[in-house]
Amino acid sequence: SSELTQDPAVSVALGQTVRITCQGDSLRGYSASWYQQKPGQAPVLVLFGGSKRPSGIPDRFSGSRSGNTASLIVTGARAEDEADYHCYSRASHGNHLGVFGGGTKLTVL
Amino acid sequence: QLQLQESGPGLLKPSETLSLTCAVSGGSVSSSNHYWGWVRQPPGEGLEWIGNIYYSGSTFYNPSLTSRVTISVDTSKNQFSLKLTSVTAADTAVYFCARQSWFDTSEFDIWGQGVLVSVSS
Numbered sequence: 001s002s003e004l005t006q007d008p009a010v011s012v013a014l015g016q017t018v019r020i021t022c023q024g025d026s027l028r029g030y031s032a033s034w035y036q037q038k039p040g041q042a043p044v045l046v047l048f049g050g051s052k053r054p055s056g057i058p059d060r061f062s063g064s065r066s067g068n069t070a071s072l073i074v075t076g077a078r079a080e081d082e083a084d085y086h087c088y089s090r091a092s093h094g095n096h097l098g099v100f101g102g103g104t105k106l107t108v109l
Numbered sequence: 110q111l112q113l114q115e116s117g118p119g120l121l122k123p124s125e126t127l128s129l130t131c132a133v134s135g136g137s138v139s140s141s142n143h144y145w146g147w148v149r150q151p152p153g154e155g156l157e158w159i160g161n162i163y164y165s166g167s168t169f170y171n172p173s174l175t176s177r178v179t180i181s182v183d184t185s186k187n188q189f190s191l192k193l194t195s196v197t198a199a200d201t202a203v204y205f206c207a208r209q210s211w212f213d214t215s216e217f218d219i220w221g222q223g224v225l226v227s228v229s230s
Contacts, residue, residue, distance in 0.1 A: 033216035048216035
């Protein structure tokens with residue numbers, strides 16, 4: 001079983017704001033990174049260090065952390081944001097080991 | 110711009126060994142700021158971290174796979190490789206190679222396109 005837990009599916013109305021969460025003990029000590037994956041494509045890094053955006057990622061993607069929960073927030077969702085989102089962090093049971101969440105399917109209505 | 114490209118057989122029989130190589134271009138596997146990692150994704154499922162390697166040869170593996178997996182690096186060829194022994198149908202997945210930050214943020218910032226490996230008799 002995954003040490004990081006994500007809701008399997010979340011939906012948001014076009015232009016609205018949505019929060020995708022990732023929960024796990026490792027997040028108390030390590031930051032999360034988040035990946036967007038569209039069908040048939042490789043994942044793309046959208047956030048790292050909990051809230052940092054790589055170059056080229058729109059600022060409508062932001063992140064936060066509280067306790068053992070990391071969040072990816074999409075403000076003003078666009079149709080092109082519809083995708084699977086995966087969180088990742090170092091594992092709580094060993095440094096340099098890693099773990100992904102189960103992924104969340106985001107539907108933009 | 111750094112790019113990664115996976116290569117290897119796409120079809121295996123149960124009990125065979127999966128062998129994949131990730132060629133690195135536009136950069137060096139000898140970077141002191143990065144690991145080089147493997148991630149897989151069974152059809153219709155989420156991502157699973159397999160393991161990674163530092164250019165020095167230090168390796169770190171998913172505890173659920175550690176008895177069957179070996180990751181190696183060849184700095185002369187600027188590539189790294191994955192071997193997974195005794196495969197079963199449960200190992201059917203798209204396998205991605207990726208560059209991972211050495212720092213605590215440990216993000217995967219560059220990914221290969223992925224290669225589908227199917228295990229079937």
